[in-house]
Amino acid sequence: xxxxxxxxxxxxxxxxxxxxxxxxxxxxxxxxxxxxxxxxxxxxxxxxxxxxxxxxxxxxxxxxxxxxxxxxxxxxxxxxxxxxxxxxxxxxxxxxxxxxxxxxxxxxxxxxxxxxxxxxxxxxxxxxxxxxxxxxxxxxxxxxxxxxxxxxxxxxxxxxxxxxxxxxxxxxxxxxxxxxxxxxxxxxxxxxxxxxxxxxxxxxxxxxxxxxxxxxxxxxxxxxxxxxxxxxxxxxxxxxxxxxxxxxxxxxxxxxxxxxxxxxxxxxxxxxxxxxxxxxxxxxxxxxxxxxxxxxxxxxxxxxxxxxxxxxxxxxxxxxxxxxxxxxxxxx
Amino acid sequence: xxxxxxxxxxxxxxxxxxxxxxxxxxxxxxxxxxxxxxxxxxxxxxxxxxxxxxxxxxxxxxxxxxxxxxxxxxxxxxxxxxxxxxxxxxxxxxxxxxxxxxxxxxxxxxxxxxxxxxxxxxxxxxxxxxxxxxxxxxxxxxxxxxxxxxxxxxxxxxxxxxxxxxxxxxxxxxxxxxxxxxxxxxxxxxxxxxxxxxxxxxxxxxxxxxxxxxxxxxxxxxxxxxxxxxxxxxxxxxxxxxxxxxxxxxxxxxxxxxxxxxxxxxxxxxxxxxxxxxxxxxxxxxxxxxxxxxxxxxxxxxxxxxxxxxxxxxxxxxxxxxxxxxxxxxxxxxxxxxxxxxxxxxxxxxxxxxxxxxxxxxxxxxxxxxxxxxxxxxxxxxxxxxxxxxxxxxxxxxxxxxxxxxxxxxxxxxxxxxxxxxxxxxxxxxxxxxxxxxxxxxxxxxxxxxxxxxxxxxxxxxxxxxxxxxxxxxxxxxxxxxxxxxxxx
Numbered sequence: 001x002x003x004x005x006x007x008x009x010x011x012x013x014x015x016x017x018x019x020x021x022x023x024x025x026x027x028x029x030x031x032x033x034x035x036x037x038x039x040x041x042x043x044x045x046x047x048x049x050x051x052x053x054x055x056x057x058x059x060x061x062x063x064x065x066x067x068x069x070x071x072x073x074x075x076x077x078x079x080x081x082x083x084x085x086x087x088x089x090x091x092x093x094x095x096x097x098x099x100x101x102x103x104x105x106x107x108x109x110x111x112x113x114x115x116x117x118x119x120x121x122x123x124x125x126x127x128x129x130x131x132x133x134x135x136x137x138x139x140x141x142x143x144x145x146x147x148x149x150x151x152x153x154x155x156x157x158x159x160x161x162x163x164x165x166x167x168x169x170x171x172x173x174x175x176x177x178x179x180x181x182x183x184x185x186x187x188x189x190x191x192x193x194x195x196x197x198x199x200x201x202x203x204x205x206x207x208x209x210x211x212x213x214x215x216x217x218x219x220x221x222x223x224x225x226x227x228x229x230x231x232x233x234x235x236x237x238x239x240x241x242x243x244x245x246x247x248x249x250x251x252x253x254x255x256x257x258x259x260x261x262x263x264x265x266x267x268x269x270x271x272x273x274x275x276x277x278x279x280x281x282x283x284x285x286x287x288x289x290x291x292x293x294x295x296x297x298x299x300x301x302x303x304x305x306x307x308x309x310x311x312x313x314x315x316x317x318x319x320x321x322x323x324x325x326x327x328x329x330x331x332x
Numbered sequence: 333x334x335x336x337x338x339x340x341x342x343x344x345x346x347x348x349x350x351x352x353x354x355x356x357x358x359x360x361x362x363x364x365x366x367x368x369x370x371x372x373x374x375x376x377x378x379x380x381x382x383x384x385x386x387x388x389x390x391x392x393x394x395x396x397x398x399x400x401x402x403x404x405x406x407x408x409x410x411x412x413x414x415x416x417x418x419x420x421x422x423x424x425x426x427x428x429x430x431x432x433x434x435x436x437x438x439x440x441x442x443x444x445x446x447x448x449x450x451x452x453x454x455x456x457x458x459x460x461x462x463x464x465x466x467x468x469x470x471x472x473x474x475x476x477x478x479x480x481x482x483x484x485x486x487x488x489x490x491x492x493x494x495x496x497x498x499x500x501x502x503x504x505x506x507x508x509x510x511x512x513x514x515x516x517x518x519x520x521x522x523x524x525x526x527x528x529x530x531x532x533x534x535x536x537x538x539x540x541x542x543x544x545x546x547x548x549x550x551x552x553x554x555x556x557x558x559x560x561x562x563x564x565x566x567x568x569x570x571x572x573x574x575x576x577x578x579x580x581x582x583x584x585x586x587x588x589x590x591x592x593x594x595x596x597x598x599x600x601x602x603x604x605x606x607x608x609x610x611x612x613x614x615x616x617x618x619x620x621x622x623x624x625x626x627x628x629x630x631x632x633x634x635x636x637x638x639x640x641x642x643x644x645x646x647x648x649x650x651x652x653x654x655x656x657x658x659x660x661x662x663x664x665x666x667x668x669x670x671x672x673x674x675x676x677x678x679x680x681x682x683x684x685x686x687x688x689x690x691x692x693x694x695x696x697x698x699x700x701x702x703x704x705x706x707x708x709x710x711x712x713x714x715x716x717x718x719x720x721x722x723x724x725x726x727x728x729x730x731x732x733x734x735x736x737x738x739x740x741x742x743x744x745x746x747x748x749x750x751x752x753x754x755x756x757x758x759x760x761x762x763x764x765x766x767x768x769x770x771x772x773x774x775x776x777x778x779x780x781x782x783x784x785x786x787x788x789x790x791x792x793x794x795x796x797x798x799x800x801x802x803x804x805x806x807x808x809x810x811x812x813x814x815x816x817x818x819x820x821x
Contacts, residue, residue, distance in 0.1 A: 002605035004591045100395065101567045104579035104586050108394075115395045160604055259604065316604070 001159045007105050008164045009317040010098040014106075015152070015168035017095035018114075021088050022145035023176035024053075024078055027183070027211040029138040034207040035071075038200045046074040048186035052179040055084060079130065088141065092118050106165075107155035110148065117144040160259065167255040167312070174248035175305040178298050180211045181235055185295040205231045212243045232294055233286040236301075245301060249278050252308065259316070270311035277304045340373045340380060340762060344755055347764050347793070351497045353418055353754040364533075364812050365419045371529045372416065377761065380415070383525045384757050387415050390524070396517050398800060399570040411514050412805030414756045415525060418767060418787040422814045425536075425783065428491070428499055431681035432771060433779045434671060436487050439506060439658045440775070441674035443483040446657060447474045457673050458666045462690055465741055466663060467711045468507070468656015470619060472626070476643045478652040480552040480777065485650035486545065486614075487773040488512075488786075491681075493752035500749075501683040502768065504659040504667070507651055508616050511786040511806075512541060512772050513574035516581075518808040519784065534813040536783035541772070542581035548776030549612045553648050558611025559601060561585045563592070565617050565633065570801075575616050589617070594637030597644040612648045619653050661710040661744050662688045685747060689740040698745040699736065702729050705745040707736070720796060722748055751796060754807065756789055766790040768798050769809065783811040 027049060035045045047068045050059050055077070059067075062083055067073050081087045085094075096118040103111050120126055120140065129137040152169070156162040184204055205226050209215040212235060221238070222230045238244045253274045260268060281301075289297045346352035354369050388410065391397075397408040420428070445451050446463060453460040463469060488509025490502045519538055523530055550560060564575040566588050579586035591602050592610065600607035615622065617634070624631040626639035641647045657663065665686040668679045687694040687705075698705060702721050709717035719732045736743045753764035771785035790796060791803035798804040 002603035002608060004585055004587060005602050005604055006588070006591055007585075008604050097567070100572075100576075102586075103395075103576045104584075108580075111395065112393055116393060119392065 001157075003105065003160045003164075005317060007102045008160065010102045011105065011161050011164035012168035012312075012317075014095050014098040014102075014114075015165040016172040017091040017098070018145055018148055019169050019172040019176065020086060021091045021095070022142060023173070023180070023211075024086070024088055024091075025138050025141045025145070026213065027180060028075060028078060029135070029142075030207050030210040032134070033210075034203060037203050044069075044187050046071050048183045049078060050074060051186050052182050053078070053086060055086070058084060089121060092121050102161075105161050107151065109155045110151045113144060113148055113151055117141075120144075163255045163258045167252060167259065170248045170251040170255065171305060171309060171312070173243060174245050174252065175302065175309075177212055177235055177243055177245050177248065178301045178305065180208055181232065182295060182298045182302070183211075184208060185298075201228075202226050208235070214241060214243055217241050228294075229286055229290060232290065236289070237281065237286065246278070246281055249274060249281070249305075253278060256312075268311075268315045270308055270315045273304070273308050273311050277301070277308065280304075340375050340377060341369075341755060344762050345764070347753050347766075349495070350750045350764070350766070351493055351495060351752040352764060353493075353752055353767070355755075364421055368417075368419055368529065368533050368810070371532065380757060383415055387413055387521050387525060390521055391517070394517070395573070396514070397573055399568065399572065400801065411800055412789075412791070412803075413514075413518060413521065414765075414789055414805055414807045415522065416755050416757060416762070417522065417808045417810045418754050418769070419810045419812065422812050424499070425811045426814075427680070428771065429781045429783075431499075431679070432489055432773055432781050434675065434677060434680050435489065435501065435504070435667065436484055436506075436773050436775060436779055438667065438671040438674050439487075439504065440482065440484050442670045443652070443655060443658050444477060444481055445674070447477065447654060452670065452673055455673070457669045458663070459690075462662060462688070462741070463657060466657045466660040468619075468654065468658070468660055470654035470656075473643070473652075473654045478552075478642075479554060479645055479648050482552055482775055483652040483655055484658070484773075485549060485552075485648075485652075485775050487775075488770045489773065491769045491771065492684075492749060493769075495750050497752070499681060499769070501667075501681050502749075503661065504664060505770075506655045506659045508618070509770070509772070510571045510574050510616075511770055511788075512782070513577040514806050515772075515782075515784055515786045515809065516541060517577075518806060522808045533810065536811040536813055538782055538784035541774075541782050542578060544774050544780060544782075545578070545614070546582045546584070548774045548780070549614060549648055549650050551776040553611045554645065555609070555611040558609040558647075559585065560612040560614070561587045561592075561601060561610055563587055563589070563613050563615040563617055565589075565621065569616070571616065578614070589621075589634050592635045592638070594635060594641050597637070597640045597646055599635070599638060599641045599647050610647060612650070614650045619656065622649075622653065661686075661708055662690055662741070665744070684749060687745045689736050689743040689745065694745075695736065695740050698743075699733060702733060702745075704747065706748050707732055707743055707745045709742055710744055711742065718797070720748065723796075748796070751790075751798075754787070754789070756807075763793055765793065766796055766798065767807070784809050 031045065031049070050056060050068070059077060063073060077084055077087065079088045082090070084090060096114050099106060099111055099114045126137065129140065152162065152165050156165070187204070205228060206215055209218045209231060214235065218231065218234050221234065234241070234244065236245045239246055241247060253271070256271050256274060260271060341354070344355070346355050354365070391410045391413060397410055400407055400409050442452065452458055453463060484506045486509060488505040488511060490505065491499045492502045494500050516538060546560060550556070560582070561584055562575055562579045562582070564572060564586055566572070569575070575586055585601060587601060593600055593602065593607070599610040599613070601610050620627045621631060621633040623636060623638040624634045625636045627634070639653070642649050642653065664683070665688055667683065671677055671679045687698050689695040689698055698707070703724070705721045707719040707721070719728060721729070751766040751768060754767045755762045756765040767787050767789050769785055769787050772782045774780050774782070787807040787809045788798035788800070789805045789807055790798050791805065
């Protein structure tokens with residue numbers, strides 16, 4: 001079934017915004033615990049999240065340099081800041097707006113869930129939860145995001161709107177997982193010489209797993225062998241867990257193939273790029289990645305997902321899309 | 333009705349001089365109304381309050397909103413909804429139905445005539461200069477009739493009840509009348525809130541409107557293989573909820589201008605599977621923004637070439653192009669003449685006495701009696717550009733006087749009609765509010781009136797203005813079924 005190209009873009013962004021919100025909430029919540037458990041001075045406890053969100057320059061446009069250590073300001077920036085396009089509030093607004101535009105395409109359950117979420121975010125009750133019971137605030141947001149993922153699966157026809165939603169979700173998730181792995185790099189940790197420091201190291205790696213809802217799954221596979229190598233290996237290359245980079249990219253490819261299937265005869269850039277990225281990943285062992293430097297490698301992956309995203313934009317949504325190049329002009 | 337028995341309506345006092353829909357139903361035999369009023373009256377005010385609250389939150393959760401523009405900001409608002417219905421008995425309704433179809437038939441004949449032979453002008457039933465100077469008159473579509481000769485596929489005719497308790501036509505809307513989505517949503521909420529009263533009351537269903545609309549438009553299409561779509565100006569339009577609602581309920585795509593393109597006088601939709609032929613467009617875009625090549629070269633909106641496809645008969649545009657000449661508020665005055673001229677019938681529905689400032693004698697009268705009249709701009713809508721003489725300040729009166737003298741074609745005047753009132757829930761309990769009524773008429777091969785419609789309610793006890801842009805709300809409208817199957821009396 002065909003759908004209006006512009007509406008396909010709304011589906012894709014709706015899912016991306018929601019996934020971004022879920023990821024933000026999860027790392028904020030996990031980090032809250034980490035800060036309490038480790039003796040890492042709080043100076044670099046929060047700022048890495050600004051870096052991996054790609055928000056450094058925007059943040060310093062608004063705040064002075066010393067604010068990089070201000071836990072309160074940073075959390076507020078990620079949750080509420082009007083000038084941060086990806087703040088939870090802004091991402092929710094955009095998700096709802098994308099959804100409102102295509103109410104005739106998605107299910108009414110999805111619309112009601114997003115609208116409900118948006119209305120709640122704007123209540124006094126929500127603001128009070130943020131100040132007085134942060135856990136409740138996070139839980140409620142996660143609840144809505146998880147509910148939406150269930151609704152994608154249980155209320156939509158498995159055709160194009162669904163494919164575009166899943167495409168957006170998977171690509172965003174691949175990107176977010178990569179960014180979360182990179183958080184560790186931006187913490188100024190010395191080598192783990194003392195016992196306490198090595199405990200901290202374990203807590204940090206475990207926290208990254210938690211940020212990806214992957215700690216329980218990881219423990220089942222690696223039997224408490226929480227090392228940098230094992231965690232990185234799991235989050236990047238585990239094919240059977242739905243938040244790892246390889247898993248998300250393979251699903252990205254799957255939905256791109258469903259969208260293009262046999263209809264488009266020419267090879268599209270976004271498909272090829274996704275293919276190449278997956279091949280690169282699977283061809284390399286974790287030891288090789290680590291020897292190149294994990295940060296360098298993750299940066300490479302983040303750039304690749306960005307390129308895939310741009311290619312999707314050009315191939316599928318661009319308003320300049322020349323409709324003369326469409327393979328047929330036939331009524332169905 | 334014995335007021336001492338009243339419960340919900342215990343302290344209800346109607347406005348002197350107005351007919352009240354519930355209290356003074358003495359002009360017609362309306363036992364069924366009385367019986368339903370009794371059912372409502374058995375409710376306690378507290379029950380009522382919680383129902384009201386539940387309705388509000390349901391509208392908010394569903395996002396049943398319209399957009400209000402003020403300065404640069406636009407805000408989404410819930411359309412205020414009142415949970416006391418307005419009730420119309422079967423015999424009144426049958427009369428209205430006949431009258432509405434007669435009126436739409438005549439207006440459609442008028443459009444066919446104006447865009448071809450212009451018999452009605454030649455025989456001097458309507459001043460030629462008045463018609464040709466109408467903002468909505470589109471000489472470029474002359475002699476190119478739409479498919480099936482149907483101009484008015486969807487009409488919303490505004491009715492009010494006068495002091496005598498009879499329905500009169502206040503205004504015709506034959507371009508892009510809105511409001512039907514609220515009527516349908518209101519009904520859903522009411523069924524949820526008062527299932528028992530519904531079960532006992534034999535109320536005509538209205539849910540099949542989208543289905544009727546879809547089939548009426550498709551009847552006229554010459555290409556059954558093409559898609560039916562709704563064309564919207566975009567998500568910032570104040571009626572976007574309705575566009576989206578109708579697309580959902582009709583199961584069709586909701587497109588914007590740049591989702592469409594025209595090639596060889598055929599319209600196509602840009603989809604993820606290439607272009608797809610479009611054969612029916614329910615457009616909620618004004619004439620001027622349909623096609624920049626045809627109407628307004630500077631406009632970035634619209635679909636270049638759309639008018640070529642339309643004039644070639646390759647696509648149904650609903651409503652047709654050029655309908656504005658038929659719902660011009662000055663031409664409204666001549667609709668009874670149209671009915672007599674084209675149908676050789678007497679008008680079934682009366683209409684409000686109207687003075688066209690365009691005509692010298694009328695203008696003189698209006699200027700002398702401005703303080704007693706309601707003045708409207710012929711091209712205005714949404715309750716803007718209206719002067720209510722008796723409530724106006726001296727400055728307002730002077731301003732309108734000057735505007736009328738400067739541009740008489742643009743103004744009409746009517747005596748102030750005491751609109752009927754209906755009990756309405758407010759902070760202060762149940763109070764009377766003035767109401768009007770917009771039924772919807774769909775025309776394909778034949779015309780059909782939705783047995784229901786949008787009853788609009790003024791915001792305050794004092795107000796005569798029911799438009800949503802002025803804070804007005806709405807009520808569900810219950811058309812009672814024929815026959816004596818009211819089970820409660």
